[in-house]
Amino acid sequence: MSQPTLVEPGDAIRPGEPPVVERYRAGARINHWITALTMVLLILSGLGLFHPALFFLTSLFGGGQIARTLHPLFGLVLAASFLLLFLQFWRGNLWKPEDGAWVAHLGDLVAGHDEKMPEVGKYNAGQKFVFWSLAALIVVMLTTGIMIWDQFFEGLTPIPAQRIALIVHAVSAVFVILVIILHVYAAIWVRGSFDAMIKGHVTAGWAWRHHRKWFRQLAERRAAGTDRL
Amino acid sequence: MLDSPRDPAVSNPPVQGFKENLGKGDVVRRSATASLPPPTRKLDEVAKLIDVSKCIGCKACQSACVEWNDTQPDIEENVGAYTNPHDLTPDMFTLMRFEEWENPATSDLEWLIRKDGCMHCEDPGCLKACPSPGAIVQYSNGIVDIDHDACIGCGYCVKGCPFDIPRVSKKDHKAYKCTLCSDRVAVGQGPACAKACPTQAIVFGTKTEMKAHAEERIADLKSRGYENAGLYDPKGVGGTHVMYVLHHADKPHIYSGLPDDPAISPVVTAWKGVTKSAGLLAMGLAAAATIAHGIFAKPDRVTAEDEDAGRALAEGDGTGGRP
Numbered sequence: 403m404s405q406p407t408l409v410e411p412g413d414a415i416r417p418g419e420p421p422v423v424e425r426y427r428a429g430a431r432i433n434h435w436i437t438a439l440t441m442v443l444l445i446l447s448g449l450g451l452f453h454p455a456l457f458f459l460t461s462l463f464g465g466g467q468i469a470r471t472l473h474p475l476f477g478l479v480l481a482a483s484f485l486l487l488f489l490q491f492w493r494g495n496l497w498k499p500e501d502g503a504w505v506a507h508l509g510d511l512v513a514g515h516d517e518k519m520p521e522v523g524k525y526n527a528g529q530k531f532v533f534w535s536l537a538a539l540i541v542v543m544l545t546t547g548i549m550i551w552d553q554f555f556e557g558l559t560p561i562p563a564q565r566i567a568l569i570v571h572a573v574s575a576v577f578v579i580l581v582i583i584l585h586v587y588a589a590i591w592v593r594g595s596f597d598a599m600i601k602g603h604v605t606a607g608w609a610w611r612h613h614r615k616w617f618r619q620l621a622e623r624r625a626a627g628t629d630r631l
Numbered sequence: 632m633l634d635s636p637r638d639p640a641v642s643n644p645p646v647q648g649f650k651e652n653l654g655k656g657d658v659v660r661r662s663a664t665a666s667l668p669p670p671t672r673k674l675d676e677v678a679k680l681i682d683v684s685k686c687i688g689c690k691a692c693q694s695a696c697v698e699w700n701d702t703q704p705d706i707e708e709n710v711g712a713y714t715n716p717h718d719l720t721p722d723m724f725t726l727m728r729f730e731e732w733e734n735p736a737t738s739d740l741e742w743l744i745r746k747d748g749c750m751h752c753e754d755p756g757c758l759k760a761c762p763s764p765g766a767i768v769q770y771s772n773g774i775v776d777i778d779h780d781a782c783i784g785c786g787y788c789v790k791g792c793p794f795d796i797p798r799v800s801k802k803d804h805k806a807y808k809c810t811l812c813s814d815r816v817a818v819g820q821g822p823a824c825a826k827a828c829p830t831q832a833i834v835f836g837t838k839t840e841m842k843a844h845a846e847e848r849i850a851d852l853k854s855r856g857y858e859n860a861g862l863y864d865p866k867g868v869g870g871t872h873v874m875y876v877l878h879h880a881d882k883p884h885i886y887s888g889l890p891d892d893p894a895i896s897p898v899v900t901a902w903k904g905v906t907k908s909a910g911l912l913a914m915g916l917a918a919a920a921t922i923a924h925g926i927f928a929k930p931d932r933v934t935a936e937d938e939d940a941g942r943a944l945a946e947g948d949g950t951g952g953r954p
Contacts (some may be wrong), residue, residue, distance in 0.1 A: 412927055415889050415945045417945070417946065420938075421942060421945035422940060423945070435917075450762075451762045451785065452762075452907065452910065452911075453907050453910075453911050454663035454664065454665065454762070454764055455665075455764065455911070456911075457663060457763065457764055460783075465783075466763050466781075466783030466785075467783050467784060467804060469783070470783045470785050470804075471804075511931075513926075514929055514931070516931065521810075524759060524895075546827060550787040550790070551788070552785075552789070552799055553801075553804075556786075556799075561789070561790055561795060562896070562898075564790050565790050565896050565898040565899055565902070566898055567897055568787070568790060568898075568899075568902050569901060569902040571908055572902055572906050572907070573906055573910070575910075576910035576913055576914060579914050579917075580913060580914065580917050583914070583917045583918055583921055584917075584921075586919035587924070587925065590925060590933055591924070591925065591928075591930055592930075592931045593930050593931060593932045593933065594932075594933055605932040605938065605941065606938065606941030606942050606944065606945040607934070607936070607937040607938030607939075607940075607941040607942070608941070609941055609945075610933075610937050610938075610940050610941030610944060611933050611934070611937040611941070617941070617944060617945075618944065621944050621945065621947065628713065
């Protein structure tokens with residue numbers, strides 16, 4: 403029978419011509435795009451301080467002083483916004499046996515042999531990797547960011563600890579950017595994915611191709627008449 | 632007999648006009664700047680020498696510093712120590728630190744007074760850490776200075792400094808520290824603190840002169856029984872342009888925590904070095920790889936068969952498509 407953790411509130415098949423599959427509610431989508439916008443602002447302002455060759459990016463915000471002021475504030479918005487996303491998505495991102503098989507077939511996925519991929523639930527192992535790595539990295543970045551936020555937390559930790567916070571913040575930021583590149587590119591490469599986060603629904607073909615286990619469960623619920631409970 | 636060199640800090644400064652003699656062409660290091668035009672000339676390296684054994688703790692140097700730099704340090708509470716204010720602040724670039732130390736060899740109480748402030752390192756940690764191009768510069772005479780127009784107030788210099796010197800103002804969000812009176816040196820004068828020092832514990836001149844003067848002072852101290860007297864010009868930061876004569880040069884830490892062997896922290900070096908270049912490379916490669924994949928690889932498209940199977944499942948009885 404159905405495993406309740408595979409399906410999130412709002413997920414449902416919506417009959418029509420053609421039928422579509424509801425994947426993200428409006429709240430989740432707004433939440434996602436606020437997170438995405440603050441992430442972009444954080445990356446731009448942060449890169450300006452990361453490398454002299456990118457210092458010009460601070461002028462997007464009105465100069466170094468303003469970029470330096472805004473960066474940690476963006477960080478707080480992102481942390482709060484991501485927390486809300488986390489609370490909605492963490493169950494669906496718990497590791498499942500099929501995720502190991504999916505990772506084992508990663509070569510087939512990249513080579514375009516989608517038919518060899520195991521059926522997965524709402525999130526595949528790649529999406530789960532993005533989810534959990536961002537969750538962990540954001541915790542690290544928030545902690546180290548507060549340690550070096552002199553405007554409000556000067557002297558919270560001794561200077562040797564602040565130096566470690568600086569390097570950990572910078573290295574984590576590089577990993578965040580790598581994960582974001584993966585996340586954005588995966589959404590572009592897997593055509594039809596943007597619909598999920600913009601319109602909130604995907605085509606039945608997309609659900610069948612990429613998240614068949616999840617799709618089957620929605621179909622079972624629909625057949626059993628429990629899909630809108 | 633005068634045991635300090637005759638120099639502008641001791642003698643009266645020239646009264647005739649003096650063309651400013653410290654400019655862009657004298658910059659040898661500039662923060663967050665990869666390539667810098669070579670300096671147009673090489674100035675004599677200068678140094679301030681602080682003879683701790685001659686200091687009487689009068690704080691004339693602090694007063695002169697406040698007056699010359701026109702700062703307004705807060706009036707603080709008396710907490711039972713002579714050190715005042717409690718620490719270096721954005722408005723107090725130099726501070727007499729008072730330490731009562733019991734010499735274990737003699738059981739004598741020694742009152743160690745050290746004038747703290749920027750050491751003007753040859754290898755400045757503040758400049759290395761600074762992310763803003765040109766906010767911190769080093770001149771060929773050794774002076775390390777902050778350009779407040781370029782300072783963004785991030786406080787990285789505070790973390791880069793091995794001596795815990797710069798302070799970021801909460802008012803204008805810019806970092807402040809001793810400039811070695813670069814504006815006075817530029818017109819042939821010495822630092823205000825040296826000018827004001829009544830015992831000539833603070834003297835200023837070329838680094839060569841100051842080292843020679845220190846040798847005389849050290850010989851004098853040794854002849855008086857301070858066998859560990861010596862010059863503090865730490866090699867770990869490439870030497871400094873503010874040096875101390877210490878009567879206990881074997882243990883600088885007794886002078887209110889003067890670092891025994893200061894150097895830029897390896898964490899700071901790794902952060903500003905390999906992390907930046909490797910990080911930029913990793914991000915660049917990842918972006919380039921995805922762009923290349925996007926252009927040359929086939930996108931993962933939903934096929935007509937997928938759509939048919941999906942529709943069958945969506946419209947079926949819930950078992951559709953299952954083999």
